[in-house]
Amino acid sequence: MSGSPTEHLVYGHTIDKLFNDVLRDKLTPELRExxxxxxxxxxxxxxxxxxxxxxxxxxELTARHIYPHLPLEAGLRTLGEAQVDAFLRTLxxxxxxxxxxxxxxxRAFERITSIWRNGNNFVQARVREVxxxxxxxxxxxxxxxxxxxxxxxxxxxxxxxxxxxHVRMExxxxxxxxxxxxxxx
Numbered sequence: 001m002s003g004s005p006t007e008h009l010v011y012g013h014t015i016d017k018l019f020n021d022v023l024r025d026k027l028t029p030e031l032r033e034x035x036x037x038x039x040x041x042x043x044x045x046x047x048x049x050x051x052x053x054x055x056x057x058x059x060e061l062t063a064r065h066i067y068p069h070l071p072l073e074a075g076l077r078t079l080g081e082a083q084v085d086a087f088l089r090t091l092x093x094x095x096x097x098x099x100x101x102x103x104x105x106x107r108a109f110e111r112i113t114s115i116w117r118n119g120n121n122f123v124q125a126r127v128r129e130v131x132x133x134x135x136x137x138x139x140x141x142x143x144x145x146x147x148x149x150x151x152x153x154x155x156x157x158x159x160x161x162x163x164x165x166h167v168r169m170e171x172x173x174x175x176x177x178x179x180x181x182x183x184x185x
Contacts, residue, residue: 008052008141014119015055016046017086018079023062031065052122056143073147080151083119084159092118097159105160105183109135135181136170146177153179 019027019035019042027035032042038061039054063075070078087093096115100108109127116123124140142149146169157165166182 008122009049010052010055010120012046012048015050017089018083021089022082022086026066034061052143056145059145059148076145076147077151080148081155083152084155088159101160105157106135108160109137133183137179137181140176142177146172149177150179
């Protein structure tokens with residue numbers, strides 16, 4: 001699926017690692033068929049890119065199916081964490097996180113836009129240090145799923161530090177979202 005130059009696209013390798021690797025054992029035949037109807041046919045080679053709306057539909061469908069006992073927001077956060085796991089299963093992901101661990105979370109998050117651009121053509125982020133142990137992360141486009149990005153931030157912090165950190169949404173306007181990260185130690 002190719003789109004107009006301004007269409008928000010999620011790259012196929014991002015989708016491939018998430019659905020065909022990290023989530024593979026959790027995808028029932030019913031979920032695979034529902035994903036196919038939304039535009040993601042996992043029985044065929046993954047396309048070079050998918051529209052953000054297709055990816056968002058597929059994430060919501062998957063969260064509801066795999067985590068029916070959780071509210072949608074919690075399921076999306078869990079899938080966000082799974083997206084970090086998927087990235088870490090790539091050569092680029094392992095190399096990137098090896099470097100980022102040496103930099104520490106503050107300096108690692110300064111590179112967040114270039115890291116996210118590995119998986120899509122639209123995300124931009126800004127990081128501001130609020131205090132010694134608090135960061136503010138603004139993301140230009142989270143679609144209708146700010147909780148998925150919250151999960152990505154939580155997952156990235158876990159892999160960077162081996163610790164849980166408090167991440168919360170500060171402001172969401174339907175597109176952009178600001179997150180506040182409270183670093184623990």
